[in-house]
Each structure stands twice: as structure tokens, then as C-alpha cells.
Amino acid sequence: MSKLLTSVRDISLRLEVDGVDEARRTQAKVADQLSDYVLPRLVQLDAPLLTVVGGSTGAGKSTLVNSLVGERVTESGVLRPTTRSPVLVHNPDDAEWFLPDRILPDLPRTDVPTNDTYALRLASSDKIPRGLAILDAPDVDSIDQGNRELAAQLLAAADLWLFVTSAARYADQVPWDYLRQAAERSTSVAVVLDRTTSDAVLEVRGHLARMMTSRGLSDSPLFTVPESGVDADGLLPREAVSPIVVWLHELAADPAARKMVMVRTLDGAVRHVVLRTHDVADAMDAQIAASEVMHGDIDTIYRKALETFTVQVSDGTVLKGEVLARWQEFVGTGELLRSVEEKVTRIRDRFVDGVTGKRTRSTEVVEAIETGVQMLLVEHAEAAAEVASRAWADTPAGRTLLDANRGIDRASRDFRVRAQRMVHDWRQAVLELVRVEGADKRMTARFLAFGVNGIGVALMIVMFSRNGEGKEAGGTAALGHKLLDAIFGEEVVASLAARAQADLESRVAALFEGEMQRFLDLVESPDTIKADQAVLRESARQAEYARHADFLNGETTS
Template sequence: MPGDHASAELLAAMSSLLLSVRDAPLRFETDGVEHVRSIQSGIVDQLSDYILPRLVQLDAPLLAVVGGSTGAGKSTLVNSLVRERVTESGVLRPTTRSPVLVHHPDDAEWFRPDRILPDLPRTTEAGNQTYGLRLASTTNIPKGLAILDAPDVDSIDKGNRDLATQLLAAADLWLFVTSAARYADQVPWDHLRHAAERSTSVAVVLDRTSDEALMEVRGHLARMMTSRGLSDSPLFTVPECSLDADGLLPVEAVSSMIGWLQELAADPDARQMVVHRTLDGAVRQLVLRTHDVADAMDAQIEIAQTLDGAVEGPYRSVLEDVSARTADGTLLRGEILATWREFVGTGELLSSVEEKVSRIRDRFVGGMTGKRTRSTELVEATESALRSLLTERAEATAEQVSRSWGTTDSGRAVLDAHPGLTRAAPDFRVRAERIVHDWRQGVDELVRAQGADKRMSGTFLALGAQGVAAALMVVMLARDADPTTTDSTVAAGRKLLDAVFGAETVDELLDSVHTDLELRSAALFESEQLRFLTAVESPDSLKTHQAAVRESARRAEYARHADFLNGETTS
């Protein structure tokens, strides 16, 4: 039999099971996911409320939870078993907010918050004004036993039903109360079926039954219990009778039940047998249900892969598009082209490169006087075009991805939770302006660094670095364009740069500045992509969670066999 606490291996396995199941993401709306979420919540609750606290304190008092149908007389039965009015029945009963746990005064320490149901605050106040588990002590209950009066399992109030399920899952022993009028109802039998599946120790009480119907109803109920795997469970009957002045049943009506509970409380081995059976069944059932959670994650992974794919493709394409549009001449129109033409001159091009250099140099000199020059206007026009390109593509890509996500229930749920994803980030334009400005400064620095070469004309570069940088940006924008369709002034700009730096160096400079722009744009769009990717769990993360759930279930089953089935517990 188990001793006063379980082995370290079993405790570690149960703790790992709790963490892995609790952290398993089931956020996508898949078929049947609500049922699996309910399983997940039930596993976490039973581990937190019962299994782990009980494994730590196997010799704690036996907790018998009294549950059952509406109107079955549970509160009256609890009061009658204790022979004291400790809980209220009827419409004034406070079980919605304060279920009542009755214990011997010497056992009070066992029911401190971390013993069982740690999430329920403790209170000693009667009534329905204070939420929590109401603790009531009395010497009329034997040491080693506690009785918890739970809400109705078929209550019209969902909070009541959920609390009843939670309390029953925290029980060492179920004292399930029904009546002649309600014993065949479906909801109570659903709970009893679950109890049988996980080998929970159960006693059934047939309450409020007339003498005429007692034999027939008891016989039918016993057959129902046998057919549902509860043939070994005690069946008590309480005849319909009048209550005394304190609202208690006559002692002879409940004497057999009182005697059974007192014997159980007085026999440590018998108590441990009940605890052993309930714990072993609970762990075995939780392991099976944990596999259900892990299996359900297959659908979660599939959806995550679909949503991820809907993000990665468009954002990969937008980078390719930006790379192409900043080199194929697409941007060389409108303001940029007009400013460029004014920059290089719209008249007949000078016949020699030397004359062109001289002519443009004269234009650069104006910049040294503090006046606004065409080179400045050209730089500003280029930056504006790049900002517009990046912003327009960010908006279009966000719209494309959100439209794709919106075709699935799971994707729509994510978009509803993150409505900002349908557009680019609010600060995207500002960040685009920053990266374009930083890129342009990088071009300036590159030109100045290249101009520092002693083979170059220091005077020319000192006076014309900004203009040369502007020309380099414009020529870059048409680097891969069809020469037959490109404005002739762009070709003249390339000849100018060749004359200043040499053709091979110009090729290197064009590659360098374009690559720099690509890298900066990639970082910008990566942050946009992450807005989508961080809104959902990644497929790899889900697979890791799934593997952890399955491994924790395997460890829990192994530890269960080592402790319960082989009797290897620590005393």
C-alpha cells in the first residue's frame, strides 16, 4: 500500500504532465477543439486540485465529496451524517459561491490552501456573500475523514455545474446522491460512467424513496450500477421520512452510512486502499486523455503550417519585387526623371565626358553656398519614391496575407484578435523613411570613401560628392533596365560615373548600394512578417509542445506502474 508520500519519480512525472498539458497550445478553431480544450482543462484541474496534493500527502484525511442531482437532498444528507446543521439546503444554499467542507478540528491543517483545490480561497463565513471553499469543523465527524457538499451536477447554472465537476474530480471518494424520481437521469450517470472509467471509489445513495417503491427502485438502480461497472460500489438507501427540529433525518435512516464512514475513517489501511484505487485510476485515465490532447495537436500543426505558408510566400515575393523595382527602371519616372533631366541638362549633351563633368561640377558648386541645388532635389525625389514603394508594397502584402488568412475559420479568429494585421504597422512609414534616409547616407559615405583614393581628383569629389552620390542612386535604379527603353540621360549618367571612377569600380559601387538597400528592406519587411508569425504559434513550436505532451504521458504511465502497480511508494 502507498505510504505517506509518493516517490520522487512519480511526483516529477505528474508535475511534468501538468506543465506540458497546461502549456499545450490549442488556439486554432478546428473540428472538436472545444471538446479537447475541455479535456485539457480537466487534466490540469485534476492534477492541480487532487493528484499532486494527494501524492504529496497520502496520509491526509479521506475526502468524500457528496454530489448528485438537483433536489436529491444532498445538503440534508450531509447535515444528517454529521448530526449538525453545517450546510444549507434549498434556495438559500450557498454552494454556488461557497461549497462546504466539513472536517474534524484536529484535521484543519490538512485543508490549508495548497492541500486540495488550491485555487479556491478558504473562508469560514456562512452564507453566499463570500466566494470560496467554506471550512466547517465539528467533532461529530471522525478524524481522518472530511465531507464536501458539492453543487448539483445538473444545475441550471453553468458555474454550479463546472464547480461540481471540479470538486468531484478532487475527491478520494464519491458519495453520489440520487432519488427515486431522478436516479435514471442522464447527467448523473455521465458522471458515474466517468468515475467507473477511472476506477474512482464510489458509494451511491438512493435518497427520498418511499417504502412502496424502495425494493423496485433499489433493484433497478443496482442493475444499472452493475451494467455500468459499479457492481462493487456500496449502495445505501434512505427512506422518505420527516426531519427533526434541526432539519436532520432520523439517525436510524442514515445509521448504516454513518457506520460505514466511521469504520473507513478508523482503518488507515482501508482509507489507503480507497486513495490508492482512486489515484491509480485517475492517473491512468489522465494518461489516456493526455494522448487525446497530443493527437489533437496534429490539426493545430496543419493549420499553423497553412497560415505560415500564407505569410512566407507573399513576404518572400515582396522582397524580390522591391529588389527588381529598384533596378529595372520602374521608379525612373515622374518627379525623379524630371529632376534628373534638369540635373544633367535637357539641351544637347556635350560631346565629351570631360565637358559633362565640368558642366555638372558647376552645378555642384552651388551647394557650397547653402542654396538648394538640383542634386538635393534629386536625392529627395529618390528617397520619396523609395519610401512610397516600400509603403505601398507593405500595405498590399499585409492585405494579401490577411485576405488569405480570412478564408479559414482559424485565420479569421486570429485576425479578429489582431485587427491591425490587415494593414502595415502604424509606424511602418516612419521606419521606411528612416531606412531610406540611412541608406542614402550610406551611399554618400561610400562615394566619399571611394573619392578619397589618391588617384581621384580630390577637388572634384570634395565639391561634388553629393551630386555623384545622387547620380549613383539614379543609375542604380536602372541598372538592370532594357537600354533601348531607358531614358538616354541615364546612360549619360553611367558614362559620367565611369569617367569619375572607372567602369569596374562603378559596377562594384552599384552592386554595393543595391545590396545595402535590399538588406535594409529585408529587415523592414521581416518585422512586418513577424507581426503575422508572432500572432500564431509556429509549426515547429507546436511540434515541440506535442512531443513534450507525449513524452510526459509516457513518463507518467511508467511512473504509475512503478509506484501503484508494483507498490513501490515511499513511507
């Protein structure tokens, strides 16, 4: 059972999909039932029988509890809703069973009256027998939501419900919703018809009994408490509550009968949480479907951005503007029709002239290339983030995540810096590629004329024009190709350009992967949700197997 609790608590229903609110409520109820009742009871079957007194507003629960105990242990409320802490009354010798690490572990304990509705007040009385504890719960139909939720939590932690209603309220819908739940869970229930006048008792009791039978509670005891005054201590006459007191004391005194009540309720609780766990697992199908769509959208958008960039780094797109101007200055546009050898001589002169300066023309081309590629990356990253955000905004789940993560519709704040660093690293890798490939050619005249930087520039220009040079570039890129062919040979140049481009694409893919991950980190992957769903179902199945094996044999394990 502890594995089932862990599995239920660990699953995430983060995405706003149809039915998710109900699924979250079910998840919380299953976790509460396991932690508040099932697990504590499984490990301490000898603990006192916890009888929770619940019911409608004004049914007289607190007066009844005081009268059952035989002394004032809880205060009746004049105003509604009654804002007081629930009171658990036990024999002094049973105090250890109700420590904070036992039943209802999430509720803080107190031993003094308090208006903190969410603290459990422990009151000991030697007038209540060992083996029995009575808990006075808030009204199930309280106008205060916190009281209603606490009442539901306490009733779910009970071995036995002592459900109190009155002649005026017994047909109300809310109490019967709780009693229906009790019947569905096979919870042990006794119903108390309180504050009933003698002339109405036969008719009301008969009608109430028929209602109980029709709703699966025919085996539940039905007690009647006649309308009567209270004494100076606010207690009902002893004879008015005697049948209930005798019944409870007999249960407390009979370990076998007490255990039978516990096991019946415990078995029903386990069966119920198993069924509800499968409901939660079913609800995860919608989470999986939404995750698949959202992950698919992001993957498609960033994949398209990468594909578009891949095309543009080889179709001449980069060879525009500043890059083209700097390249043309480097090679000289007016000399395109002369022979390669003449070109080599003139370009060598241009290159050597600039070596002694602070900047060479090849450096200017490289900087223009780095800036151009960086700007192209930023453009695609910004566009992809915007398109991805629009895609998510079309669904409630996506809109909720976008609202909670403002700014994700733009590229990361440090994207420009990371793109700049990546392009610079790639340029260094291209130069290293040239150094390695030209190791045995470094003493040739052509290699000396251009050096590693100049040849690296030419290689990048060739790479950017592999699949169609832009119109503005004219034939300048072709010249770079001829120069490289003269140094390395056509086949080697093609290989170098392909390797340089593959390296750039790999680095860009990693860069875009980081941008894409910003979105994906907000949503569990479909595979993760499926795995959690499988674990949840398996935990539920194991709990059901344990229920059959243990309860049918009259035993329980955790």
C-alpha cells in the first residue's frame, strides 16, 4: 500500500485538459485516504476503533458526542458555521495511538480548545472505554468550504461512521451523498436520527429506514434519539442515548467484533482507492495526448528552423551585405576574368601588405561572416520561439504554461552570446581543419600566399555557396573555389566544405536543442507520463492482489 501512496503522490497532472480538475481531486482523495486511514490502520490493527461523528448542520452532533461520553468534551456552536477544532476523545490509556505520526498525520495536534479548524484537539476521558475513540467532525454541509473539506477528510479516516441527522434534515441531499459514498466503500455506518419528536418518530424512522435500504445500507444500525432537554452540563438524558452507548461499549469490549468492523471498512477503503487509482490512470491518457501534441509542435517548429538554416548556410544567403563587401575587398572584384595565377599574385600582395597592420582583410571577412551567421541564428531562434508560443496558445494547457512562463515567446536572454561563442568556436574549428589538411602543403607558394586564415576564409565562402551562390555575390565565390582547388584539389575541397558545414550544422542543432528544451522542460514527455501511468496501474494491481490475499485470509499487511 505504501508503494501505491508513493505512486499516486508522484504523478503529475500539470496540463490543463478536459476533466483534469476532477482527476486532481480524485488523486488528492486517494492520497488522503491512504495516508490518513489505510496505512495507519494496516500497521496498527489493535488501535482503538475510531468512530467519527458526522452529519448535517444543526443535527446536534456535539451534544450527542458529549452525551455519549458522559461529560462535556466538545462545545456546541451557536453560530454557523461552527469554527472550532475537531475533537477526538479517547481513554487516557489509549493516548499513544493518536500521536502525530499515527492516524491523520497531516493534522497538527492540540490539547486545548482552539478556533483553528485545522488542528485536531485531543481530549482524554476515563468515561470512554479502552479500544474506542470518538471524533466530533465539522458539518458535512457547512457553508465554510474548509469545514466541509475537513469533514470529508475525517470521515474518510474513520473505522465507523456515526452519521447524525434530524427529522428536519434526514432527506437532505448532501448527507445522502456521503452515505452513498459509505455504501460504495463498504464503510461501517450507523445512522442516528436525532431530535425526533414522539409523534413523528414512527413515520420519519420508517421513511429513513426505507431510504437506507434502497441505498445499500440495510445492514447499518439505525438509532433514534428523541427530542429532549439537556441538563446543566448540556448532556442529554442517559436513557435517550443508552442504546448507542451500549452498542459502542460492546464493540470496544469485543476484540473480534471490533476487528470485524475495522476489516470491513479497511477492505472497502482499499477496494475504493484501487478503483479510484485506475480512474486517475485513465485520466492520464488526456495528459499523454496533450503532451504528444505539445512536444510534437515544438519538435516540428525547431526542426524546421534548423532545416531552413541548413539550406541558408549553403545557398548564398550568408554571402550578402557586409560579408559580400568584405570578401570582394579581399579578392578584388575587378580582376575576376584574369587567370588564377594572376589572381594568386595580386591577392598575395594584398594579403602580405596587410600582415604588418593590426587587422588583415581576411580578419575583416571572418568577422563579417561571424556576425552574419550569428544574426541568422538569432533571427531563426526568435521566430521559432514566437511560432512555438502561438502553437501552444491554441490550447488551454499551453496557455496556462505560457502565462506561468512569461518571456518564453522570445529567444533566451543569453542566446546572442551563446550564438556568438558557438560561431567563433566553429570558425576556429574550420581553421584547424585547414591546418590539418594543409600540413604537407604549408611550404607551397599558394599556401604561403594566403596562410591558414586566408585559406580558411576561402573555405567558408565556398561552403556558403555550395548549393547556389546569391546573385549579389556574382562570381566571387567561384574564385575562392578555384584557389582552393589549386591548393588542395577539387575532391579535397568538396570534402572540406562538407565537413565544415556538417560541423556548423551540428553545433547549431545543439544550440537550437537548448532553445527547444526550454519549452519541453515545462511538459513531461509522453513517454514519462506513460511510464508513470504504468507504475500507477501496477501499484493499484498489487494493492488489489494484497487485498484479496490478505483480507480473505483475515490478515492485513502494508
